[in-house]
Amino acid sequence: MYLLRLALASLANRRFTALLTAFAIALSVCLLLAVERVRTEARASFASTISGTDLIVGARSGSVNLLLYSVFRIGNATNNIRWDSYEHYAKDPRVKWAIPISLGDSHRGYRVMGTSADYFSHYQFGRRQHLALDQGRAFADDPFEVVLGAEVAEALHYKLGDKLVLAHGVAAISLVKHDDKPFTVVGVLERTGTPVDRTLHISLAGMEAIHIDWHNGVPARGAGRISAEQARAMDLQPTAITAFMLGLNSKIATFSLQREINEYRAEPLLAILPGVALQELWSLMGTAEQALFVVSLFVVLTGLIGMLTAILTSLNERRREMAILRSVGARPWHIAGLLVLEALALALSGIAAGLGLLYACIALAQGYVQANYGLYLPLAWPSAHEWTLLAIILGAALLMGSVPAWRAYRQSLADGLSIHL
Amino acid sequence: MRRLLLALPFALLPLAVAHAHDDHDHDHDHAHGTLGAHEHGVAKLNAVLDGNVLELALDSPAMNLVGFEHAASSDADKAKVAAARQQLEQPLKLFAIAQAAGCKEEAQDLESPLFGNAPEAGGDAHQHADINARYQLTCATPGKLTQIDLGRLFKTFPQTQKINVQLIGPNGQKGVEATPAKAVVEF
Numbered sequence: 165m166y167l168l169r170l171a172l173a174s175l176a177n178r179r180f181t182a183l184l185t186a187f188a189i190a191l192s193v194c195l196l197l198a199v200e201r202v203r204t205e206a207r208a209s210f211a212s213t214i215s216g217t218d219l220i221v222g223a224r225s226g227s228v229n230l231l232l233y234s235v236f237r238i239g240n241a242t243n244n245i246r247w248d249s250y251e252h253y254a255k256d257p258r259v260k261w262a263i264p265i266s267l268g269d270s271h272r273g274y275r276v277m278g279t280s281a282d283y284f285s286h287y288q289f290g291r292r293q294h295l296a297l298d299q300g301r302a303f304a305d306d307p308f309e310v311v312l313g314a315e316v317a318e319a320l321h322y323k324l325g326d327k328l329v330l331a332h333g334v335a336a337i338s339l340v341k342h343d344d345k346p347f348t349v350v351g352v353l354e355r356t357g358t359p360v361d362r363t364l365h366i367s368l369a370g371m372e373a374i375h376i377d378w379h380n381g382v383p384a385r386g387a388g389r390i391s392a393e394q395a396r397a398m399d400l401q402p403t404a405i406t407a408f409m410l411g412l413n414s415k416i417a418t419f420s421l422q423r424e425i426n427e428y429r430a431e432p433l434l435a436i437l438p439g440v441a442l443q444e445l446w447s448l449m450g451t452a453e454q455a456l457f458v459v460s461l462f463v464v465l466t467g468l469i470g471m472l473t474a475i476l477t478s479l480n481e482r483r484r485e486m487a488i489l490r491s492v493g494a495r496p497w498h499i500a501g502l503l504v505l506e507a508l509a510l511a512l513s514g515i516a517a518g519l520g521l522l523y524a525c526i527a528l529a530q531g532y533v534q535a536n537y538g539l540y541l542p543l544a545w546p547s548a549h550e551w552t553l554l555a556i557i558l559g560a561a562l563l564m565g566s567v568p569a570w571r572a573y574r575q576s577l578a579d580g581l582s583i584h585l
Numbered sequence: 586m587r588r589l590l591l592a593l594p595f596a597l598l599p600l601a602v603a604h605a606h607d608d609h610d611h612d613h614d615h616a617h618g619t620l621g622a623h624e625h626g627v628a629k630l631n632a633v634l635d636g637n638v639l640e641l642a643l644d645s646p647a648m649n650l651v652g653f654e655h656a657a658s659s660d661a662d663k664a665k666v667a668a669a670r671q672q673l674e675q676p677l678k679l680f681a682i683a684q685a686a687g688c689k690e691e692a693q694d695l696e697s698p699l700f701g702n703a704p705e706a707g708g709d710a711h712q713h714a715d716i717n718a719r720y721q722l723t724c725a726t727p728g729k730l731t732q733i734d735l736g737r738l739f740k741t742f743p744q745t746q747k748i749n750v751q752l753i754g755p756n757g758q759k760g761v762e763a764t765p766a767k768a769v770v771e772f
Contacts, residue, residue: 215757415635415753419642439758440751 167498171505174485178478182510185474189514192467193557194521196460197550201526203453204547205539210446213358214438216288218418221245221253221425222407224432228448231441234265234407237275237359240334241267244404249431253410258417261286263409266371266402269342270334274316276364278371278405284311286411289358300324300351307369307400308392310347314355315362322349330364330374340383342374345392357540369400376400410435464557471510472564475503479568479575486576499576500569507565511558519546519554623713625649626746630763632733633753634772639688639722639730641676647699647714649745654714657699666699669716672741676720679741681734687725694719736768 175182214235222230223243232238247264254262263286266278284295284302303309312322322328326349332340347366355361376398377383377390384390390398412418418437425435486499526541533539546554628645647654650669657663672679673695682688696702697716724730735748752759754772761770 218753218758416633416638416640418633418753419631419640419751437751437753437758437760439753440760443760 167501168505168509170489171502171509174482174502175506175509181474181478185471186510186514186517188470189464189467189511189557189561190517190521192460192464193515193518193554194525196464196553196557197518197522197546198525199456199460200550200553201522201541202539203457204549205541206453207446209357209539211442212290213442214287214289216286216292216411217409217438218412218415219410219422219425219435220407220438220441221249221410221433221435224434227434227436227441228445230407230434230436231438231445233267234409235359235438237267237277237363241406244406245408245433246431247401247403247405249428249433250405250408252430253408253421253425256421258412258414258421259410260413261411263287264368264402264405265407265409266368266404267406268334269330269332269371269374271316271328271330271364272320274313274320274362274364275334276310276330276366276371278366278368278402280368283365287360287409289356289360293356295356295360296354298352298354300349302351303365303367303370304350307367307373307396308345308347309350309367309370311351311353311365312349313353313361313363313365316364317349317352322352324349324352330366342383344383344389345374345395357534368402368405372400372402373398465560467514468511468557468560468564471507471514471561472567475507475510475565475568476571479572483575486572490576496573496576500566500573503569503572504562504565507561507568508558511561511565514561515554515557623715626744628745628748630733630735630748630750632750632770634724634727634730634755635753637724637727639682639724639727641680641718641720641722641733643673643716643718645716645742645745647697647716650716650742651699652744654699654712656701669742670695670700673716673718676718676722679738681737682722683729683731686727686730688722688730689724690720690722692719692721730772732769732771734769735763736765739765739768 220230220234222234223241223245225242229239229242233241250262250264253259254264261282263283264278264280267275269276281302284297287295289295297311298314300311303311310328316322327346328349329341329343329346332342347370353360353365373392373395376395410421412421422435422437425433489499489502490496523543526543530541530543533541623646625646625648628643628649630644631640631642633640650673651657651662651665653662653665657666674693676682676690676693677688695716695718698714699716733750733752735750738748739745746764748763750759750761750763750770752761752770752772756772759772763770
């Protein structure tokens with residue numbers, strides 16, 4: 165105990181260097197933990213984007229591609245699929261529910277998705293959570309109603325009853341707008357932390373209606389135009405959609421239905437298991453994630469080597485200190501213990517300060533990160549994995565502290581009380 | 586110069602042809618309507634556990650399991666096919682399904698041109714053959730069934746280097762690449 169007191173007193177005597185060393189360790193620890201936390205949270209939020217959906221079906225392309233455009237709203241479909249194919253499988257006795265998806269339009273950089281009311285009752289994310297309305301209601305019979313994702317409503321300041329115009333295509337600035345058929349905001353969804361927040365949901369009929377007078381990819385002019393009122397009276401049954409999601413009565417049927425859809429003769433279709441495709445996609449990004457982790461490990465190593473340097477360089481200045489300690493009866497192992505304790509104290513205070521810094525940063529950045537990246541960083545206690553990392557850092561610091569300790573041990577034996585000037 | 590450029594595709598043609606022949610990855614029309622992939626050394630396993638029903642489906646090129654893909658004619662070849670078949674007929678052992686789960690086999694279906702029960706497509710000398718095994722089991726305590734160990738499968742059929750596993754279990758869907766070094770797949 166008196167050794168520890170001595171070590172602390174000695175450190176206090178060199179408080180500026182000691183503080184800087186501890187701060188370097190604190191910064192590196194904070195970086196390592198922040199990377200770890202973002203990594204695990206990104207993975208968790210990634211995996212919780214979709215749940216409870218057994219199969220996603222789209223035009224035949226790649227499974228990652230289909231997952232990206234149907235769930236993450238990234239990229240575009242290579243082809244559309246026929247409405248008949250959707251109906252064929254929606255009616256299959258093994259299928260419990262089916263959600264059609266139609267993509268391709270946007271509103272100020274946010275994607276628009278045409279779907280059916282089943283989307284609100286069957287789509288699940290996270291731990292089998294359902295979508296919930298924060299305000300208003302789901303779209304009903306009128307084709308020109310839109311339900312906004314939480315982020316869309318917040319970023320663009322829309323309230324219930326507002327009118328908005330959708331743009332053709334998915335570029336942030338579109339030259340072609342569906343301005344003859346404005347949509348009314350009837351509902352805003354609760355925040356989910358998934359791409360749903362960044363989506364505008366309209367009915368398939370609405371999607372059909374805004375394109376009803378389009379020919380060859382351009383809107384009709386003059387007499388060919390069909391007004392919103394006329395469109396309401398027309399048959400707005402779509403003939404093609406982009407993809408559909410299926411929930412099955414029994415999971416056992418998943419593989420056989422997947423096989424059947426992939427071999428469907430009427431149209432080339434691709435059915436994927438979203439869970440498997442998610443893992444495939446994550447493994448693509450896994451390398452970058454690993455690299456980030458390795459970099460932060462090296463930063464910690466740098467911090468610890470900084471500590472080692474600081475202690476080692478101080479050894480020479482402290483020969484007098486050691487000599488005095490020896491003269492009052494300290495044994496060589498006391499001197500060694502003193503230096504190990506010093507390293508321990510530096511590393512411990514560095515880790516504690518690093519944790520403090522991490523929580524301060526999380527508390528400050530939490531809202532911003534959630535709003536901009538859809539990542540929720542909880543102010544939670546370190547996980548078992550994080551504790552292990554911290555223990556390893558502490559162990560490494562002790563190991564490094566034993567280097568100057570060993571030298572001091574040898575020196576104090578050799579030097580004794582003689583002072584070489 | 587332009588003439589040279591025009592000749593380039595022809596100069597490269599033999600390369601492309603040679604590549605096409607080397608590649609064992611190309612698709613073949615099997616008994617089904619679409620083209621299935623066929624890659625030697627790689628097999629596919631689909632496993633789904635829902636309630637107390639466990640279904641397993643192993644699709645593998647015959648090469649991985651018996652070492653050839655033609656119909657067995659010699660006695661040695663026939664013995665190999667019979668031995669492979671015998672292994673495949675014991676899914677509980679082959680997939681090391683935990684005894685505690687109390688799984689019982691309900692149905693089994695082994696299908697392959699080599700077993701003589703699937704039509705051999707075409708007279709192409711370059712034809713590949715698959716072995717498809719499907720099993721349905723019921724488990725008394727499915728909660729005890731937490732993993733499938735493919736170690737024995739890799740040991741019995743050493744020409745299998747990789748199994749692409751798709752799992753559906755109580756924790757959702759999962760895709761895993763199993764190798765002899767990492768043979769245990771958890772639900």
